[in-house]
Amino acid sequence: MTAAPFTLDDLKRVLLEGSGAPEGVDLDAADVPDTEFEQLGYDSLALLETASRIEREYGIELDESVVGDATTPRAFVAAVAAHAA
Structure with a gap:
């Protein structure tokens, strides 16, 4: 397990590695942390892949x-950080 806390930058990296960047979405935009995944272009399969990658990596x-x-x-x-604690 990685000692560093799981951050938004970690999530963005894992999302991009596993599912890529949806067309027209800037994951560095200020409103991204509070935007629904669906609005960002990520479906449940992308999130399952992301969760699986996080489990393996962390x-x-x-x-x-x-x-x-x-x-x-x-x-x-927040959910990942709570599980990692």
Whole structure:
């Protein structure tokens, strides 16, 4: 497991590695942390892939509810951080 906390930049990196960048979306925009994943162009399969990559990279096991309940990047990062603690 990585000692550093999981951040929004980590989430963006994993999203880009696993699912790429949706056309016309700037993941560095100020409103991205509170924008619904669906509005950003990421569907449930992209989030499942992201969760799987995070589990492998950080050596944690995420509940299935993380993908369903964390509908924004900020919520996803908080959920991962809570599981990693």
